[in-house]
Amino acid sequence: MAFKQPTGQRTPMSPEAKSRIAEAVRLAAIRKKQEQSFRQDIHPVVDSFIDKPIELVRMKDQKFPDDLFVPMKTGKPVDFLFSNEGGVPKACNFMLIGDPGVGKSTVSMDILSDLAESGYKVLFISAEMTRIDLYGYVKRYEKFGNLDILFTGEYCDSNPKSVLENALKPGFDVVLIDSFAEVQEDIKEVLKYSSTGSEKFLIDLMLSHNMGNNDSGLNTTFIAIQQVTKGGVFVGTNKLKHNTTGMLELRFDQDTGTQFLVFTKNRRGPVLKRMFYSLSETGDVRYDDRRFNNEENAREALQTERTLIESEASVFDRLIFGEEETQES
Amino acid sequence: MKQFTTISQSLFDERAREAEKKTPIRREFGLRDIEVINSETLTLDGKHVGMSNEAFKNFCKIVGLPVGFDKTFSSAFGDKARQQLVNRLKVAAQAKGNSSVSIVLNPETKKIIAVQKDPRDLVSNQSFLESTTRMINRFDLEVSDFSVSDDGSVVINTASPKNAWGIQGLKDEDHFGGISFSNSPNNGFQVSPFLYRLVCANGMIGKSFSETMQLGQMDQMNLLKFNENLEALAKRGFIPEKFEERVRLAMNTRASLAEMEHAHGRIISVSDADVKEIESWIPYQQTKASFFKSGVDVNTLTTNQMKGAKTGMTIWEMINSITHFATHDNGFKMKSFNRRTLQTESSRILCDNFDMANLIASPF
Numbered sequence: 001m002a003f004k005q006p007t008g009q010r011t012p013m014s015p016e017a018k019s020r021i022a023e024a025v026r027l028a029a030i031r032k033k034q035e036q037s038f039r040q041d042i043h044p045v046v047d048s049f050i051d052k053p054i055e056l057v058r059m060k061d062q063k064f065p066d067d068l069f070v071p072m073k074t075g076k077p078v079d080f081l082f083s084n085e086g087g088v089p090k091a092c093n094f095m096l097i098g099d100p101g102v103g104k105s106t107v108s109m110d111i112l113s114d115l116a117e118s119g120y121k122v123l124f125i126s127a128e129m130t131r132i133d134l135y136g137y138v139k140r141y142e143k144f145g146n147l148d149i150l151f152t153g154e155y156c157d158s159n160p161k162s163v164l165e166n167a168l169k170p171g172f173d174v175v176l177i178d179s180f181a182e183v184q185e186d187i188k189e190v191l192k193y194s195s196t197g198s199e200k201f202l203i204d205l206m207l208s209h210n211m212g213n214n215d216s217g218l219n220t221t222f223i224a225i226q227q228v229t230k231g232g233v234f235v236g237t238n239k240l241k242h243n244t245t246g247m248l249e250l251r252f253d254q255d256t257g258t259q260f261l262v263f264t265k266n267r268r269g270p271v272l273k274r275m276f277y278s279l280s281e282t283g284d285v286r287y288d289d290r291r292f293n294n295e296e297n298a299r300e301a302l303q304t305e306r307t308l309i310e311s312e313a314s315v316f317d318r319l320i321f322g323e324e325e326t327q328e329s
Numbered sequence: 330m331k332q333f334t335t336i337s338q339s340l341f342d343e344r345a346r347e348a349e350k351k352t353p354i355r356r357e358f359g360l361r362d363i364e365v366i367n368s369e370t371l372t373l374d375g376k377h378v379g380m381s382n383e384a385f386k387n388f389c390k391i392v393g394l395p396v397g398f399d400k401t402f403s404s405a406f407g408d409k410a411r412q413q414l415v416n417r418l419k420v421a422a423q424a425k426g427n428s429s430v431s432i433v434l435n436p437e438t439k440k441i442i443a444v445q446k447d448p449r450d451l452v453s454n455q456s457f458l459e460s461t462t463r464m465i466n467r468f469d470l471e472v473s474d475f476s477v478s479d480d481g482s483v484v485i486n487t488a489s490p491k492n493a494w495g496i497q498g499l500k501d502e503d504h505f506g507g508i509s510f511s512n513s514p515n516n517g518f519q520v521s522p523f524l525y526r527l528v529c530a531n532g533m534i535g536k537s538f539s540e541t542m543q544l545g546q547m548d549q550m551n552l553l554k555f556n557e558n559l560e561a562l563a564k565r566g567f568i569p570e571k572f573e574e575r576v577r578l579a580m581n582t583r584a585s586l587a588e589m590e591h592a593h594g595r596i597i598s599v600s601d602a603d604v605k606e607i608e609s610w611i612p613y614q615q616t617k618a619s620f621f622k623s624g625v626d627v628n629t630l631t632t633n634q635m636k637g638a639k640t641g642m643t644i645w646e647m648i649n650s651i652t653h654f655a656t657h658d659n660g661f662k663m664k665s666f667n668r669r670t671l672q673t674e675s676s677r678i679l680c681d682n683f684d685m686a687n688l689i690a691s692p693f
Contacts, residue, residue: 290560291553297463298552305456305547309355309448316356316432319439320376 171216506567
């Protein structure tokens with residue numbers, strides 16, 4: 001079969017194709033306009049993070065109030081996982097991931113409630129549950145009833161960035177986001193942002209509030225529940241990972257089926273130390289600090305033993321081979 | 330009722346220093362650097378070092394020579410052949426991938442007292458004391474005894490006087506429990522229930538009860554399991570599960586002549602008391618005389634006949650005699666480590682099958 005020779009003339013475009021291209025151009029123009037508008041309207045501090053000129057910092061020239069380094073105590077054993085000093089540190093961002101049904105929302109809301117009871121100003125941003133969902137939840141966990149909650153699902157038709165900025169504007173000590181991915185999805189959907197763009201917006205907003213850029217000047221700490229892949233791996237870009245102070249994982253113990261918390265990354269506290277917990281019927285998270293101490297003691301004992309084994313080897317050599325060498329010399 | 334006595338903090342500290350000083354030391358050696366000369370000596374990198382019989386047995390076991398077989402082999406083919414066999418097996422073990430062993434040395438005698446697969450098979454006295462002190466504080470235990478033997482083995486007996494308990498319906502059977510902690514080169518870190526009988530202030534180390542635990546190799550999982558089991562025992566007030574049942578049975582079962590002879594022999598072997606002096610605790614001679622009087626020459630009895638000869642003493646009375654002899658200063662010379670041996674032996678007797686327990690009433 002012979003092919004037709006090219007004639008150099010274009011085939012006329014169908015009306016459907018023309019219309020599709022026109023629509024794509026129109027959407028691209030809208031997105032560009034929205035992004036420009038976002039950059040103009042953006043919170044000045046967030047903007048400063050985006051377009052900030054390069055600045056080299058010497059830490060000795062930096063000044064922060066001492067109070068910034070006093071962690072916020074929940075009064076529960078979990079304090080010793082969050083920071084070496086004991087308590088949730090200020091101006092930090094913690095990501096929380098975990099197995100389905102392990103109690104991510106319950107544990108994080110319990111931490112938030114305990115901090116609220118200790119007198120800290122807290123906010124819960126719920127992007128997964130509705131008022132009705134949480135009503136049932138609070139019946140079981142009464143202490144969650146006193147939390148200030150923003151249900152983002154109730155603002156589907158609004159600009160999510162304005163909703164978040166306005167909600168955070170008064171300033172909070174701790175903000176819990178459930179979940180980071182859902183909030184990010186809202187931004188993507190309404191503002192037609194890319195995944196990276198929406199994540200960047202959220203991270204910049206968190207960093208801004210970490211620095212105390214809000215009406216109360218509070219250095220906010222964020223605890224954000226993040227989704228994981230089917231393989232249990234954290235979903236997020238490197239930017240998110242880099243701006244995360246700690247990665248808290250909630251897992252089921254394979255042998256006993258009991259739940260535990262563990263920091264796989266923590267710039268402020270210990271890592272890979274497991275704190276087992278159980279969810280009580282009456283609405284509280286019970287931490288097994290005895291088991292935690294046992295694990296700690298076991299770890300210490302092993303470390304001591306390793307050191308001793310090394311030092312004993314040289315004593316052994318001195319006792320058995322040392323005298324001979326001395327005699328020979 | 331006698332007073333439960335505890336040791337002072339200064340004595341505890343003194344014993345702890347002694348235990349740390351005597352703690353056996355470990356070093357890993359490649360099997361190729363070890364050569365067995367005979368059952369008492371081996372060479373490490375060409376240097377002759379003495380070893381205990383136990384250490385030789387350990388080494389034989391590691392290279393795959395069944396315990397006891399080496400003796401048979403030695404008597405048949407001589408020491409030289411045995412040495413060659415052990416060294417050949419060592420080469421075979423190397424080929425299987427067992428490239429190194431941990432040699433445990435007594436720092437004072439410079440003699441090898443154990444050979445183990447891994448240095449972590451032995452727990453140093455320092456770690457043992459740290460763990461034990463932590464448990465003593467956690468469970469609010471009182472230390473009644475702390476002994477250190479020449480090979481660095483340590484035994485610490487503790488009790489919890491706040492948790493006294495009795496056996497329902499039995500007079501004078503009020504006890505309180507506790508834990509006996511021990512660490513030795515050959516048995517490792519062990520914990521056993523410790524039982525203290527209030528009426529006579531006798532102590533028993535319950536190594537034969539199922540609650541006895543051995544740490545095994547020192548790793549995270551073993552340590553955690555060890556702690557969990559210990560907590561479970563503490564929750565039960567340190568009462569071994571089968572204790573009450575065994576006591577009732579021991580009270581209702583007479584000791585056989587064989588059992589009495591054994592108990593008598595054990596006391597004699599660990600003290601300087603003579604046969605007559607021990608009669609106050611185990612009336613063995615008196616019992617034998619009674620058999621003679623009734624026309625039975627006990628010297629001609631077979632082992633099984635001895636097991637079938639009923640005495641006038643119950644097992645429980647016999648056990649209390651042993652624990653009394655072991656716990657109190659009766660004016661005889663006895664090393665503290667031997668006292669612990671007797672206290673352990675008493676629980677073995679309590680947990681073992683009694684000779685007279687399975688007698689069947691004859692219908693004829």
